[in-house]
Amino acid sequence: MEANLEVNVKRLAKEETQEENGEMELLYGVEDSPSFFISSILGFQNVITAFGGIVAVPLIIAGMAGFGVIDTAYLVSAALLVSGIVSIIQSKGVGPKAFRVGVGLPTIMGTDFAFIGPAAAVISTGGIAAYFGGTMLASLLEFGMSYFIKPLMKFFPPVVTGSVITLMGMTLMSVAMEWAAGGVGSATYGAPINLGITAFVFLIIAMVNHYAGKKFAPLAVLIGAIIGYIVCIPLGMVDFQQVSNASWFALPQFFKYGISFKWEYALPFLTGYLVTIIESVGVIQTLGQVTKTEVKNEDIAAGVRADAVGSWIGPVLGSGPAATFSQNAGLIPMTRNASRKVAITAGYIMILMSLFPKFATFVSIMPMPxxxxxxxxxxxxxxxAGIQSLSRVKFTNRNMIIVAGSLAVGLGVSFRPEVTASLPGILGGLFSSGISAGTIVALVLNIALKEKEIVEESIA
Structure with a gap:
């Protein structure tokens, strides 16, 4: 008993020291292997977090293609299937070193909004087959550029990476607020009941995460979501009719809608891939920060390659291009779970959900608040996490300008995206995303502003 007490005292002392130093101990590290039950619960928590982003793009694409209910449901199932497959590849990392695909950190993959703009033009010209073929061909650019990541990374010193990580979290706040209000297009957008539920779930997650201890703290998001879901049922905010209408089982099909390989269909998507490369580099650096893992240049390159490979797998099964999701990185510091096994388990859960549409629909009707x-x-x-990273940077005048410029432009574009909508060609694509716009500004300033040498003048 005395031995156990001594161990607990040492553990608590270690945690207090880490918190005093601005660090947080991970309950599960990258290499840790929680039990099957814990991995499944934590994995499902990741799926819930990413679900809205995963299904949003196929719903939009289905509308562009004029699909009915059955074909729309298939696109959603295909998106879940591909997200599961590519999340496993990205989280595990496969292949020999020179050709490795996957960063090897806990990552959730999904379809990206960067491809929505060009998709509208391509689908109107060549149909859904042109969309699939065009994204596959254009992904060759991303695959090729993954082998040039190493020379590019010298332009990403801590002041740039810290700015990008901070910006990533801040730009996602608008997404969270849209959910809190009820979701875009909601008839009750901004209603007090929506904001009340958001505040209720927010407090539950914060309290569970802080007070529940090692056993339940990692489940804070899932516990909050389940309680919030249950509360919304008697309030009439959950439509179970959609679950009744969904089919029980559905198998994936190869090339269901065909694929049209023409370079004219690929060109509009090149900008989208440049944007996703920039964003993926930022996400992977963020993952390194929150998982307390040293991320090397070859790891980032392997992560970018996973995006490209996923963008080939997707269209074959009826989904769009794959990209590394940033929102799930927020789960890691909050739940203190960085286990690769959990992310891989989440991948398998998404694969199973794609085969059972009723279950996927049950999750999809979760109220936005x-x-x-x-x-x-x-x-x-x-x-x-980004602010913590910047706290280690010496704030010279040069570094202050880099951080200020990156945040100003990135947040400005996020708040007012219509400002950059009229930019010509590739510029319009690169500055359509707050993350990519802010990252570009940080990179340009880092190159343009040279460090001043401090010259001490002696007084004669």
Whole structure:
């Protein structure tokens, strides 16, 4: 008993020391292997966090293609299937060193909004087959550029990476607030009941995360989401009719809608891939920060390659291009879970959900305000991780300008995206995202502003 007491005292002392130093102990490190039950619960928590982003793009694409209910449901199932497959590849890392695909850190993958703009033009010209073929061909650019990541990374010193991580969390806040209000297009957008549920879920997650201890703290988001979901049922905010209408089982099909390989369809998507490369580099650096893992240049390159490979797998099964999701990085510092096994388990859960549409629909009808409560905390954690990273940077006049410029432009574009909508060609694509716009500004300033040498003048 005395031995156990001594161990507990040492553990508590270690945690207090880490908190005093601005560090947080991970309950599960990258290499840790929680039990099957814990991995499944934590994995499902990741799926809930990413679900809205995963299904949003196929719903939009289905509308562009004029699909009915059955084909729309297939695109959603295909998106879940591909997200599961590529999340496993990205989290595990496969292949020999020179050609490795996957960063090897806990990562959730999904379809990206960067491809929505060019998709509208391509689908109107060549149909859904042109969209699939165009994204596959254009992904060759991303695959090729993954082998040039190493020389590019010298332009990403701590002041740039810290700015990008901070910006990533801050730009996601608008997404969380949209969820809190009820979701875009909601008839009750901004209603007090929505904001009340968001605040309720927010407090539950914060309290569980802080007070529940090692056993339940990692489950804070899931516990908050379940309680919020249950509370919303008697309030009439959950439509179970959609679950009744969904089919029980559905198998994936190869090339269901065909694929049209023409370079004219690929060109509009090149900008989208440049944006996702920039964002993926930022996400991977964020993952390194929150998982307390040293991320090497070859790891980042392997992560970018996973995006490209996923963008080939997706269209074959009826989904769009794959990209590394940033929102799930917020779960890691909040739940203190960085286990690779959990992310891989989440991948298998998404694969199973794609085969059973009723289950996927049950998750998809979760009220947006519930996700809003979770999103505010998760994305805030990403921003806090970036601020923690910047705290280690010496704030010279040069570094202050880099941080200020990056945040100003990145947040400005996020708040007013219409300002950059008229920029010509590739510029419009690169500055359509707050994350990519802020990253570009940080990179340009880092190159343009040289460090001043401090010259001490002696007084004669």
């Amino acid at each position: 519930v996700l809003g409560g979770a999103g505010l905390l998760m994305f805030g954690n990403v921003a806090a």
